Amino acid sequence: MTSVTTTCRDLAELTPAAQTACRLLFQECFKAGIYNIFITETYRSQERQKYLYAQGRTRPGQIVTWTLNSNHKSRLAWDIAVGPPQSLYDVTTLNRVGAIARKLGITWGGDWVGSIDRPHFEVKASWKMPKGYVLGKVIVPSNSKMQVQLIVEDKKEEIKVAQNTNWNPGSPAMKTETENYVAKAVKDGIIQASHLKDLQNGTMTTDRLIGLYITIQQRRTTK
Template sequence: MTSITTTCRDIAELLPAAQTACRLLFQECFKAGIKNIFITETYRSQERQKYLYAQGRTRPGQIVTWTLDSNHKSRLAWDIAVGTPQSLYDVATLNKVGAIAMRLGITWGGQPSWVKAGAVDRPHFEVKSSWKMPAGYKLGQVIVPSNSKMQVQLVVEDKTKEEIKMPNWNPGSPAMKTETENFIAQAVKDGIIQESHLKDLQNGTMTTDRLIGLFITIQQRRNK
């Protein structure tokens, strides 16, 4: 059982509608030039919600949540933060992300209704389980960072095929599979990507395009 002090940053723990909404938000932020944002929390158990609610009330620290009934526990909400060179919760950046979210029909913790209610929570985003992607949008292969060491990446298939020369990757080759697993495992250890990516590869649920996207991310981070 996960400890109440442990933060879950895996968007795979969200319901399908929230997963899609989250990916679309990061994709549109990328297109707007906002690439230094990352996930800080997705699913949150009721026990963890109670633990956080107690902070600043019956437990030392600053207040971090205004409710015991958060959509995090319903797997429909996620929180973000901002990477360098901005501060962790840079208001200007969060306001830009919030504006994009509202255009997509995503509820933002900094929108007027929340401000009016005195419950401002700019890093927070959520949707209803009935949320649908707005007309005119198409979700591509977007890599959603879960730490400040990464940046948002959008993989364009045609561009990828032209610019990235991958080895003769044969998914059926045990040697290649082992080599790929070791490569991704090291990236997990380095904190570049999430452990869930390695599990997807091992479970056979990772597509070639997604593997190429991870390859790009890892190489870019290691070359900096």
């Protein structure tokens, strides 16, 4: 069981809709010239939410959350921060990201009245990508040492898959290789074992599989 003091930055722990929304936000930030933002938290258990809520109240420290009912626990929210040369929560940068989020139908904590939370972003479970946008392969950093990247491939080699459709390998060999790849990531402690089980029982979606691949590559690069 994960400790309440441990922050989860795994994008694959979000719902498929939230994963897509987050990657689309980072992609559009990249296009706007914002490269130095990164994920600081995705999924948060209720136990961790209670732990954070106690900070500044029954536990020493500054208040960091205003609620016990966060969409982080519903796997629909994520927090970001800003890398060098700006400060960790640079208002100008976060305001720019917030403006992009609005256009994408993503809720930004900076728009909240009273309890403003600029690093926070979330979507409803019914969120869908707005018309006119196409999601490419974007690298979403989980630390300040990396920058947002958009991978542009040769169109001749590009493979288009429908988002949120179940993964359907073209051959038994491909399935075996993919399972071995994910199994190694589980063994290395990069992702949770539940992802491998979903892959094996056929409930893994192509969108989620791509998200897992990006997460695994990113974690191994930073080790």
